[in-house]
Amino acid sequence: MGRVSTFADAEVIRMAKEEFIPVAGDDWYQRRRQDAEGDFFRKVSDQGPRKNNDGSTRQGIYMFTADGQLLGFRNHRDADVMRGVLANALAAFRKLPESQRKPGAIKVPELGTADANFDRKPPKGGLVVNVFTRILDKDASGEFCQGKCDFQGGDRSAHDHMWLTEEEWKALIPATPKKGEATALPPRIAMRLMRFHLVDNTRGEPAQWDRKEVRSCTMTVTVSEISEKEIVLKLEGSALLMTEADPQQAKRGFDVGLLATLRYNVVSKKNRKAGRRCTWPPLGCGSIHSGGAAGTHAARSGLRAGAR
Numbered sequence: 456m457g458r459v460s461t462f463a464d465a466e467v468i469r470m471a472k473e474e475f476i477p478v479a480g481d482d483w484y485q486r487r488r489q490d491a492e493g494d495f496f497r498k499v500s501d502q503g504p505r506k507n508n509d510g511s512t513r514q515g516i517y518m519f520t521a522d523g524q525l526l527g528f529r530n531h532r533d534a535d536v537m538r539g540v541l542a543n544a545l546a547a548f549r550k551l552p553e554s555q556r557k558p559g560a561i562k563v564p565e566l567g568t569a570d571a572n573f574d575r576k577p578p579k580g581g582l583v584v585n586v587f588t589r590i591l592d593k594d595a596s597g598e599f600c601q602g603k604c605d606f607q608g609g610d611r612s613a614h615d616h617m618w619l620t621e622e623e624w625k626a627l628i629p630a631t632p633k634k635g636e637a638t639a640l641p642p643r644i645a646m647r648l649m650r651f652h653l654v655d656n657t658r659g660e661p662a663q664w665d666r667k668e669v670r671s672c673t674m675t676v677t678v679s680e681i682s683e684k685e686i687v688l689k690l691e692g693s694a695l696l697m698t699e700a701d702p703q704q705a706k707r708g709f710d711v712g713l714l715a716t717l718r719y720n721v722v723s724k725k726n727r728k729a730g731r732r733c734t735w736p737p738l739g740c741g742s743i744h745s746g747g748a749a750g751t752h753a754a755r756s757g758l759r760a761g762a763r
Contacts, residue, residue, distance in 0.1 A: 461516075464534035470541050475518065482514040488573040491566045495523055503528040518544035520551070521561035580621030586652050588613040609658040617652055619644065628719050632678045632686055640674035640690065648674075649694050653709055662707070670695040674713065688717040 461467055471477045485496040487510070500506065500513040502525035507513070515530035518541065527544030531537055554560060577583050589612045590602030604610045626641055639645075649669055654661040674692030681687075693712045697705040 461532055461534050461537045464538065466538055467534055467541065470538070470545070474545050475541070482512060484573045486510065486513050488570040490568065490570040490573075491564075493570065493573070498523045499525055516540070518548075520548065520555070521563060522555075577618055578620045582619040582621075582624040584617040584619065586615040586617050588615070588654075588656050590655075590657055604657070606658045611657070613656040615652065615656060617647065627676055627688065627717060628686060629678065632681055634678055634681055637675050637677040640676055640692070645672055645674050649696060653694065653696060653711055655709075664696050664709075668696055668698055670697050670700065676717070679716075684721055686719040686721065688719065690715040690717055 462471075480496065485493060486500070487493065488496075496513075499517055499519045500515075503513075503515070503517065505513045505515060505528075515528055516537065517525065518527040519525050526547045527540050529537060529540040531540070548556065590604055590610060591599045592602040594600045602610055623641065623644055627644075629636060629638070646666070646669070649672060650664045650666070654663060672692070672694045674690065674694075677689045677691070679687050679689045691714050694709070696707075696709040696711070698707050699705040702708065
């Protein structure tokens with residue numbers, strides 16, 4: 456989020472589109488992967504100020520040639536600063552011999568086999584849930600409204616993904632559904648949702664919750680509607696997440712209520728088990744949150760988790 460101002464600047468956008476070939480990568484992945492892509496990233500970053508052998512961050516904005524020659528580096532949120540850094544890198548590129556700059560001058564070899572540990576792909580037949588996070592305030596009438604944050608970009612929506620295997624999402628639908636039938640959300644799904652997605656990622660990379668920090672959890676899935684074309688399920692519950700059991704000692708806390716509608720489309724009437732799809736609209740949450748983490752500074756003040 457700290458670089459929102461940089462890449463919202465019209466001149467930076469123009470330069471990135473017209474003078475460079477933009478590439479986005481996850482530093483956590485890139486510096487660890489043991490394959491051609493990881494080797495290339497480390498080759499480039501080793502020329503900059505964040506060269507290291509201890510596995511620590513190499514995060515930043517790199518400008519480099521197709522063969523990996525570093526032209527510029529900066530990790531800065533100020534658009535004025537980055538315009539200058541980009542201009543200097545472009546000037547350095549134009550000083551290179553034409554034989555290194557003309558189209559086709561650099562022959563990029565085949566990447567070879569990717570490091571399977573960092574070449575993640577959604578499970579076959581699985582479901583990828585789009586997860587959006589946004590801070591909320593309450594207006595004069597007590598209704599939720601868009602929140603305000605002093606940290607630049609912290610009032611915008613953050614985006615993540617939650618993966619479910621085919622076995623997991625199919626387990627949400629009863630084999631012979633009956634209206635009003637209620638079952639507990641499978642523990643594997645509930646724990647994944649709480650630990651990795653009930654987090655404040657609106658200002659950067661958040662800390663996840665340890666299993667022991669899940670103080671309580673109740674989540675049920677109820678069949679609310681059944682028709683020839685669709686089965687509608689209601690997910691509701693609550694969770695209490697705290698870094699310490701004592702609310703007054705907890706550095707971070709999340710006291711949250713959950714409510715969502717899951718719609719299961721019956722694709723094949725003759726064979727429901729073989730032909731069915733499930734869609735999971737955005738999950739609505741009301742919460743009381745406090746505390747930040749190393750990658751999410753400037754946390755907004757609030758009641759400690761567990762307090763009312």
